[in-house]
Amino acid sequence: DAGVIQSPRHEVTEMGQEVTLRCKPISGHDYLFWYRQTMMRGLELLIYFNNNVPIDDSGMPEDRFSAKMPNASFSTLKIQPSEPRDSAVYFCASSEQGPGGDIQYFGAGTRLSVL
């Protein structure tokens, strides 16, 4: 398996523009997580899905952020409109259901710069 795949790897955009980050989890994994990493806060959990259903979105900073998982092999994180303070590295991770399922496998991340 190729692991968790995120695209794009880098995104540079201007304030006010819409940004869409994409993630393909490992096949067969039932959980999908979106994280944001910043120097100040480390790894913050934004939202996670179980079997394509959002379970906990309490980490989503505000209404400008939205996430979807239309099927088991694809998820998006959208920021509209983007702001400079959204600049960070965004990670997607997936994990299995069941015993030992708490180990998360991370993608390489998307580095977002909002100018």
Place this chain on the structure above:
Amino acid sequence: DQQVKQNSPSLSVQEGRISILNCDYTNSMFDYFLWYKKYPAEGPTFLISISSIKDKNEDGRFTVFLNKSAKHLSLHIVPSQPGDSAVYFCHCISSGSARQLTFGSGTQLTVLP
């Protein structure tokens, strides 16, 4: 409110010596704990874990210790190698109905040759 804290943002250790990374938590419902390692420009990767029914788990050069009464866990690396230089995150999970998953802010370990 930070439920998981790694109070040392950075740590430098000489090659061959022991590295000790610490993590404190406040939520008594956490019952499963993991350590991840992260190199620059890569995602975190799983390193070692421990459940709350144990107080120690060892895997090669890596050992995780859990002190439930103190709500403290630590990762020991011995002997430390330059390739261990990375950011280390602790991850605490409560597996009950109100599942919570929280990462610490990370500790940058530098192993000096």
